[in-house]
Amino acid sequence: MRQHLFSVLLIPFFLLLARQVPSGNEILEKVDRNMVSATKTVVSKMVIRGRRESRTIEAKSWQRGTSETFTECLAPAREKGTKMLKLKDMLWTYSPSTDRTILVSGHMLRQSVMGSDLSYEDMMEEPRLPKLYSATITTEETMIGRPCWVLDLVAKKEDIAYHGRKIWIDKTRYVVLKENLYAKSGKLLKTMEVRDVMEVQNRWVAKNLLFKDVLKEGEGTEFQIVALEFDPAIPAYIFSKAALKK
């Protein structure tokens, strides 16, 4: 009788516990829902720390879904007017000084964006992680004072820039606070650490983060979000090659 009572009391407890700890893939879905919107505009600053000096590049991006992005550099003067258009798996860049639109492809995709630690390949990546990776929760840790799940991600397909990822996700805000990117060999390639977060339209997003290519010398590239708006109205022509020359 006592054994029976014990089981009756404990089983619901464990069921409740099981419901409270979502699976790795469920966590990734929630991260996606927090991050992805129908449209988005972002004004950002990218601080690139070179061997000799630091440079700050300001840009505004217009995004539709996850596969269409138009970016225009606002500063410094040399980069001002440089535009980039990403449509699905194609990326074009427009240089105002030459009035040329160049398709970025092949090995150019591995080049650094404006000298930062970010490559064009990184820009081209599908941001919806559940589509690309299988996730498992490995442990729990605290990042910038927030309790996090630590997830190990393994790529579902071979043709992918980073075969493995380790990500730290805020347990309640579902924002990624830290990320390590690995090659198939297990070698650490890049790291990302969020330094500050902000709430915009009931979503938590990274406000300031440091992206570091560990194979490169230097202190990494800092991204700062200056302004962010979810679901603004964006004219359709923005996501066309014609917009590059405007």
Place this chain on the structure above:
Amino acid sequence: MIVFLLKGLVRDRSRSLFPIVIVATGVMLTVFLHAYIHGAITIMIQSAAHYSTGHVRVMTKAYSEEADQVPNDCALLGIDTVIVELRRRFPDLRWTPRIKFGGLLDIPDDRGETRAQVPVFGFAADLLSHESPEWKVLKIHQAIVRGRVPQKRGEIVIADELAQTLSVSPGQTATLISSTMHGSMAVSNFTVAGTVRFGVAAMDRGTMIADLADIQQALDMETGAGEILGFFPDDVYHDDRATTMSAEFNGRNSEPANEFSLVMGTLRTESGMAEYLDLVGMFSGIIIGIFVIAMSIVLWNAGLTGSLRRYGEIGLRLAMGEEKGHVYRTMLAESLMIGCFGSLLGTAIGLAMAYYLQVEGFDFGSIMKNSTMMISDVIRAKITPFTFVIGFLPGLIATFLGTAISGIGIYKRQTAQLFKELEA
């Protein structure tokens, strides 16, 4: 006495013809090989100096550590000041800045879209200032295949093979897509002024040459250059002088904590040719050494054969009372005459062959087409004053040694046995 011996040699050809042919052949090979090796090394050094490292080159320490990867983020800045200082300290050298870069050369169609695109390796040199030594160094005028040399800003020349791949002609626009020294994407338009062929496979596959100021602007490195090259006034690499200069310069500018401090490297160390040059120098010595030894053995053998053939003659001379020493000495004198004549003949033939190769050259283009080394496709021999004498002494020594060794047999002849031998 000499005339007597000479008459003997001329009249009895069996005594002289074979040794002369052997000596002449050996000397001819030595002279020809020396001229060929010397020519090949000279061309390699010149190509490496002109298109890659100069006779000496000044860079930042950080750039020199990864020079093969052309790290323009570590380029020299404020090059005008550096060049003024270099000209003051080493006034006899010609100093000129260069920027090497890689990227894509993109040819637009009528709508400005990419029509053709290929990877390109380029270098920027001072092509537009009057005092620039680059025209003599790069010899662009001689290399022009179509069009003309750059005459104003924004003009480039590209390898003719590259132009054919891209289907681009002089006068058309080409866009260089590269990286600035800060790592941003650099996109710049140029006009193709002409196409060139340098006869260096590594360059003729995909090189563009632009003016320094244009590339400084394109790669966001105003007042900067990857390297400053120094050339000796006679355009010949002097390793001792270059090494001394480099040691002096590096001693003065050494700042271990500053990765952008200046360093000077020499062609020998910078081109990666140090071991190769040592090896080639060693092989030249070995070739001559082997020749002397091999010829000595052959001529010793010939001397022995001759001695056997002249066994009766030597025996008769000894029987008639001629001293063994005198016989030996006359044979040595004969060998010197043969050596002298064979060496002269061999040197003349070797020089003629070397001269032909110096003028015509030997085209290795088909073998070198995948080479990444800055070596000319056409290897030519080079005749120097030393080429005239290099075969003579070994030719003389080989003949002399051969006779000296085989002639020792004279001293072993027993006078008491001579008549018996003659009777037999």
